[in-house]
Amino acid sequence: MTEITPDQNGELKLPDGFLERRNLTSQSRFWLDERGGDLILTPVRPDARKLYIEVTTACNLNCLTCIRNSWTDPHRHMDEQTFRHILEGIPKLPELERVIFTSFGEPLVHPDLIGMIAAVRELGLDVTLGSNGLLLSDDVCRKLISLGVDQLVVSIDGGKPETYKGIRGTQLQKIIDNLENLKKLKMDLQVTKPTLAVEFVALESNLHELTDVLNLSSALHAARLIVSHVLPYTAELNAEKLYGYGPREPLFSGSWPVQSDVWLRWGVVETPRMSWGAERRCRFVQDKSLVVNWNGNVSPCYALSHSYDYYTVDGVLKHVGEHSFGNVNEQPLEEIWMNQEYSRFRSNVRAFHFPSCPDCDLRETCDLRQNNEACWGLNPSCADCLWAQDIVRCP
Numbered sequence: 324m325t326e327i328t329p330d331q332n333g334e335l336k337l338p339d340g341f342l343e344r345r346n347l348t349s350q351s352r353f354w355l356d357e358r359g360g361d362l363i364l365t366p367v368r369p370d371a372r373k374l375y376i377e378v379t380t381a382c383n384l385n386c387l388t389c390i391r392n393s394w395t396d397p398h399r400h401m402d403e404q405t406f407r408h409i410l411e412g413i414p415k416l417p418e419l420e421r422v423i424f425t426s427f428g429e430p431l432v433h434p435d436l437i438g439m440i441a442a443v444r445e446l447g448l449d450v451t452l453g454s455n456g457l458l459l460s461d462d463v464c465r466k467l468i469s470l471g472v473d474q475l476v477v478s479i480d481g482g483k484p485e486t487y488k489g490i491r492g493t494q495l496q497k498i499i500d501n502l503e504n505l506k507k508l509k510m511d512l513q514v515t516k517p518t519l520a521v522e523f524v525a526l527e528s529n530l531h532e533l534t535d536v537l538n539l540s541s542a543l544h545a546a547r548l549i550v551s552h553v554l555p556y557t558a559e560l561n562a563e564k565l566y567g568y569g570p571r572e573p574l575f576s577g578s579w580p581v582q583s584d585v586w587l588r589w590g591v592v593e594t595p596r597m598s599w600g601a602e603r604r605c606r607f608v609q610d611k612s613l614v615v616n617w618n619g620n621v622s623p624c625y626a627l628s629h630s631y632d633y634y635t636v637d638g639v640l641k642h643v644g645e646h647s648f649g650n651v652n653e654q655p656l657e658e659i660w661m662n663q664e665y666s667r668f669r670s671n672v673r674a675f676h677f678p679s680c681p682d683c684d685l686r687e688t689c690d691l692r693q694n695n696e697a698c699w700g701l702n703p704s705c706a707d708c709l710w711a712q713d714i715v716r717c718p
């Protein structure tokens with residue numbers, strides 16, 4: 324700790340070394356807040372790094388696991404004006420590195436997705452696309468390659484056609500054909516991007532096929548296999564979850580060789596945590612991410628970007644209300660990022676200043692918890708969050 328004392332005028336000055344280490348200057352602005360009796364200074368900076376854009380809530384599938392089965396939100400595309408407002412905000416967030424086109428819907432059903440990706444690439448940002456893979460036609464793959472899309476994440480929740488169809492309602496072979504074609508195109512054109520990641524949502528009924536999906540990922544030259552547990556939106560999904568409150572055996576691990584530029588590196592399986600633990604860390608906030616919904620609402624993460632019900636790790640049904648800190652159609656993106664409430668929320672999440680409801684004696688009956696609020700007075704609450712436990716994961 325560094326001691327700071329007021330000068331002759333009674334003013335406190337932060338030491339130069341302290342400011343330099345944090346890329347701040349004597350002119351930097353701060354939010355001054357209190358937490359647990361301590362004073363907190365949070366710099367007011369446009370330092371967002373990752374931007375998730377939900378271009379649509381519509382989809383060409385109706386997967387068993389999907390939140391879209393248990394919400395009442397409309398199935399709508401983002402309109403031109405909303406996207407334009409996001410684009411106008413990007414240069415005002417100079418530390419922004421990546422735009423991720425995905426959320427709760429299928430980005431490729433938006434009629435102008437390719438135009439949107441092109442506009443983001445023109446601004447010099449890396450792009451990740453998350454998709455179910457069904458609309459990855461030859462033409463779309465060629466466009467993704469020519470636009471320099473960096474990463475493609477495709478969901479494959481089963482290694483056998485019947486299991487995949489049972490969850491996703493369509494034919495696995497169509498996805499494999501599309502991804503084989505992408506692999507061939509990349510080889511013919513001698514490019515390595517977009518690199519492929521496969522995402523697998525683990526359930527009681529598909530876990531035995533994780534090895535098949537690993538082999539498939541290797542055959543498709545995927546660089547990563549991201550395994551997530553299910554966020555149980557329904558009682559049926561709750562009965563299928565593989566994690567719990569107490570310790571459990573890890574799922575699986577493995578790797579395979581994959582070509583990357585001139586190097587040969589290892590494709591890896593990234594597995595989730597199996598049980599509730601003391602360590603809580605929000606990747607969305609740590610990575611300085613923000614999520615913009617189809618209608619322009621700005622949320623800190625997927626978990627708070629829509630209203631829905633789900634079952635907590637210890638099986639309590641809770642309701643989460645959408646929480647947004649502004650709308651890009653009403654306020655510039657960078658101002659929303661730096662506003663007081665959003666800055667305070669991120670500061671509380673970084674410190675993880677929330678109780679742990681699954682460890683509380685009142686966990687089964689507490690109505691605050693059932694409405695995603697918490698007794699420490701900081702709302703919305705992250706106290707039950709499965710993302711912060713690394714149990715539910717995303718790219």
Ligand SMILES: C[S@@+](CC[C@H](N)C(=O)[O-])C[C@H]1O[C@@H](n2cnc3c(N)ncnc32)[C@H](O)[C@@H]1O
Pocket residue numbers: 382388389390425426427428429430453454455476477478522523524551552553554555556715
């Ligand atoms: C909602 S989808 C949107 C992108 C695209 N439509 C897709 O299916 O890949 C984003 C990711 O969430 C995963 N997902 C779907 N339902 C889930 C659940 N209940 N819990 C955790 N992840 C889920 C999907 O498998 C996918 O990898």
Ligand code: SF4
Pocket residue numbers: 382383384385386388389390391426427428429455
């Ligand atoms: S493809 Fe993606 S968005 Fe569509 S229903 Fe399945 S998980 Fe949901």
Ligand code: SF4
Pocket residue numbers: 678679680683684685686689690691692696697698699706
């Ligand atoms: S909100 Fe507070 S009282 Fe209620 S379950 Fe969580 S920790 Fe316990």
Ligand code: SF4
Pocket residue numbers: 604605606607608623624625626627672704705708709710711
């Ligand atoms: S901890 Fe969970 S609910 Fe809280 S900001 Fe992070 S992802 Fe969202």
